[in-house]
Amino acid sequence: MAFYEVYSHPASIRYKTSVCTKATLFLGIVLCLTYIPPLLVAYRSQGFWVKRSTYEEQPVVRFQYQVLIIAATSTSGDYVAWSTFPNFNNMQGTNLRIPSISVREEDQNQDGKLDRLKFRLDLPLRSDEQVYSIQLLLTFSYQLFRMSTVVMQTLAFVQHSSSVPGSQLFISGDLRLQQRTPLPHRGLHTVYNVSVIDGTSPFASAYDLANIIGSYQDRNLTTFLSCPSPVWTVGRAAGTPFQINAEVRYPVEVVSYRPGFWEMIKFAWIQYVSVLLIFLWVFNRIQTFVFQNQVLPTVPIPLLKQHHF
Incomplete structure (x- = not known):
């Protein structure tokens, strides 16, 4: 007679011993x-505790309508300048040139956040003046909200020079975020929500570009204009202004932060x-x-x- 299995179950066995035994x-x-x-x-294995993590966020950026421009009109040190700060303009004397400026910020994908700034500046010059170099400073309001809330004032600095006098400078770049240390995972961060340029100061040192950039670079959070290929156009006709055309995009940024307690525990638990x-x-x-x-x-x-x- 053939037999076949109709049911099975494991048999449990307990193994007991006293306290002080080899078992x-x-x-x-x-x-x-x-x-x-x-x-x-x-x-x-170098991966138990997460000390730094990243996330992506498109910042909320607004142009602050603060401009400072210095243009060298000769190789011997002559220049013309202008800014949106009256105290700076009062120091320029005959070097002051008042340009015409047009600005437009665009939300290309209609997500409620601005994506690009189009900036144009026409700098009037005398017939005997030529432009050999440009230093341009623009300021922005910069905000992050996804993890910690960051509200700060930042800048974009453009500098270009040529041995041949030009008629136009075209710039197209991204306003990029630069961090030295990670942000906290939550909280309000407003320590840099102060003007990059002290426009109320009557002293020339407050408008010196070396002082402005040096103080700005001491910060943990800064922005810079990533512009790999500025275009310098030569051949300016007499009586026409020097023109600056800039396109500044506000891209999605990879932000570094320090994870909170529960995020560290979650990652450590998975590893363990x-x-x-x-x-x-x-x-x-x-x-x-x-x-x-x-x-x-x-x-x-x-x-x-x-x-x-």
Whole structure:
């Protein structure tokens, strides 16, 4: 007569011993070797604690309508200048030239955040003046909201020179964020929400570009204009202004921040458990071999399963 299996279930066996035995000592060693080494492995693998993380966010950027321009009109140090700061203009005397400016900010994808600034400046010159170099400073309001809230004033600085006098400078670049240290994962960060240029100061040092840029670069958070290929056009007709055309885009930024407690614990827990599962499997097989084969003497007690009808 042929037989076939109609039902099966595992049989549980308990292995008992007293406290002060080799089996108890073995169990303590196994537990230590199961749970402690995975912690050390995860820690030594350079990935247990997340000390820095990143996220992407498009900042809220607005042009502040603050401009400072200095144009060298000869190779001997002559220049013309203008700014939106009256105190600076009062210091220029005959070097002051008042330009015409047009500005337009665009939201190209209609998401409620501005994506690009179009800036044009026409700098009037005398018939005997030529432009050999340009220094242009624009200021912006810059805000981040996704993790910590950042509100600050930033700038874009453009500098270009040529041995040949020009008629036009074209710039197309991105206003990029630069960080020295990560931001906190939450909170309000307004320490840099102050004007980059002190327009109320009557002193010339407040408008010196070296002082402005030097003080600005001491900050943890700054912006800079990434413009790999400015276009310098030569051949200005007499009586026509020198023209600056700039396109400044506000791209999505990768922001670095310090994770909070629960984010660090979540990442650490994943690292630990992924290694722990391997150790649990290995030492479970070792314990099964040791106790089933009575390598260490114990008292096996079958666990009878009760059925209720």
